[in-house]
Amino acid sequence: MMNCQEFVGQLDEYMSGEMEPHAVDAAGAHLRACLNCQQRLARRHELRASLRSQAAPAPRPEFFAQAIALARQSGPSRFPHWPRLVGAALAASLALWIGFGWLPGTQPQSDSTKLAGIVIVLHQTQTVQLAFNAEQPLVGAVLHVRLPIGVELRGFPGQREVQWRTDLDRGVNLLSLPLTAVAASEGALRARLEHGARSAEFTVQLHVRKTATNEIRTEYRTLPGHREIT
Amino acid sequence: MEKNPIPPSIALRAAQAQFYELVRPHLDHLHRLAHRFTGTADRAEDLVQDLLVRIYPRCDELASIEQPRPWLVRVMYRMFIDQVRHNARSPHMPIADSGLANEYTDDGDPYADVAGTAPGPDDELEMHLDRERLTRAWSQLNPDHRVLLTLFEIEGYTLSELEVMLECTRGTLKSRLHRARSRLAELLSGMEPSGPSERVKDERGGK
Numbered sequence: 001m002m003n004c005q006e007f008v009g010q011l012d013e014y015m016s017g018e019m020e021p022h023a024v025d026a027a028g029a030h031l032r033a034c035l036n037c038q039q040r041l042a043r044r045h046e047l048r049a050s051l052r053s054q055a056a057p058a059p060r061p062e063f064f065a066q067a068i069a070l071a072r073q074s075g076p077s078r079f080p081h082w083p084r085l086v087g088a089a090l091a092a093s094l095a096l097w098i099g100f101g102w103l104p105g106t107q108p109q110s111d112s113t114k115l116a117g118i119v120i121v122l123h124q125t126q127t128v129q130l131a132f133n134a135e136q137p138l139v140g141a142v143l144h145v146r147l148p149i150g151v152e153l154r155g156f157p158g159q160r161e162v163q164w165r166t167d168l169d170r171g172v173n174l175l176s177l178p179l180t181a182v183a184a185s186e187g188a189l190r191a192r193l194e195h196g197a198r199s200a201e202f203t204v205q206l207h208v209r210k211t212a213t214n215e216i217r218t219e220y221r222t223l224p225g226h227r228e229i230t
Numbered sequence: 231m232e233k234n235p236i237p238p239s240i241a242l243r244a245a246q247a248q249f250y251e252l253v254r255p256h257l258d259h260l261h262r263l264a265h266r267f268t269g270t271a272d273r274a275e276d277l278v279q280d281l282l283v284r285i286y287p288r289c290d291e292l293a294s295i296e297q298p299r300p301w302l303v304r305v306m307y308r309m310f311i312d313q314v315r316h317n318a319r320s321p322h323m324p325i326a327d328s329g330l331a332n333e334y335t336d337d338g339d340p341y342a343d344v345a346g347t348a349p350g351p352d353d354e355l356e357m358h359l360d361r362e363r364l365t366r367a368w369s370q371l372n373p374d375h376r377v378l379l380t381l382f383e384i385e386g387y388t389l390s391e392l393e394v395m396l397e398c399t400r401g402t403l404k405s406r407l408h409r410a411r412s413r414l415a416e417l418l419s420g421m422e423p424s425g426p427s428e429r430v431k432d433e434r435g436g437k
Contacts, residue, residue, distance in 0.1 A: 012389055016388045051368075053361070056266055060275070063261075064257050071283045
């Protein structure tokens with residue numbers, strides 16, 4: 001049987017669940033017989049609980065955005081180029097990624113890409129993130145989004161078409177669209193990017209379901225570095 | 231073409247967005263750690279800000295890491311320790327507790343003699359850990375002790391994880407944890423208890 005010295009010597013392992021199974025058995029046997037070590041263990045649990053009860057305030061709401069912007073200004077990134085066609089619909093995630101490649105050139109050109117369908121849940125706001133991959137900076141590009149019937153962009157109730165002018169940086173530019181399905185339906189979300197004489201458009205089918213489902217399909221490669229989106 | 235009044239913030243920019251998506255799942259955790267390390271909101275934000283500035287040029291490395299969180303914590307821990315050391319050398323920036331500089335070294339095992347059956351923090355620590363006293367004692371701990379207790383006792387990192395993260399041996403790590411708990415117990419025992427309404431836990435242990 002483990003004695004007090006051995007138990008105290010392995011108390012950290014015991015607390016963190018890192019004891020070998022046979023040692024756990026021995027520690028348990030010792031604890032059943034030793035009031036002092038029972039009290040030691042209780043004090044350690046109480047210390048842990050008390051420390052964990054100490055609040056750690058959340059940062060200012062704007063802090064992370066400011067911090068990342070400042071980090072970006074501080075120096076160049078060596079982030080590798082992403083593939084032209086990027087995008088994925090990540091199951092079990094509020095953030096659904098879809099996207100398409102964009103290669104501006106001097107000749108007029110139009111690309112069209114049809115993406116796999118995704119499922120959104122009725123009356124729940126779900127963020128669809130569009131990934132636009134620009135191989136060079138685009139100034140004054142126009143984004144045009146057309147929503148299917150029964151789906152609204154949060155903040156724009158009743159509007160099925162939304163468009164605006166924006167600048168894109170070189171690389172992948174993200175656009176978050178918080179969508180809310182207000183009616184059970186199916187239809188296509190169309191996103192069109194125009195710059196000069198070039199344009200690119202993709203279509204993604206939205207399936208509105210009344211309850212949550214695992215039906216979100218993943219048809220495209222997961223974006224690099226996005227393994228931990230939850 | 232009519233412009234829609236979508237707020238500019240809805241569109242994130244390229245590299246910024248990539249970086250954001252890499253670190254986003256860990257920001258709350260990092261900020262919480264930073265707050266516990268530093269003890270104040272301002273310094274916590276400064277530490278996280280410094281971390282983001284430091285790792286932004288290392289996006290490729292970050293993207294290639296299977297489990298980025300321990301890596302991020304390790305980088306932030308090192309930065310924090312560097313800052314503490316720097317401040318400790320400054321005559322204008324006193325630190326909360328004494329004996330800090332020697333406690334980061336793994337040269338030998340400075341706490342090799344403290345682990346064992348001798349009365350330790352687990353025996354000395356008073357049971358009535360009320361919130362106010364704990365907060366005051368926490369603020370007076372030296373930064374290394376705050377780091378260790380944060381990572382092990384609060385956040386639940388295992389010894390194995392901390393051996394890698396803090397780059398020290400199991401024995402040294404346990405000794406440092408023991409010393410941190412001892413110091414916390416000393417600080418708590420030297421404080422007057424707060425009123426009963428502020429007790430964090432039960433009342434049974436006021437010895």
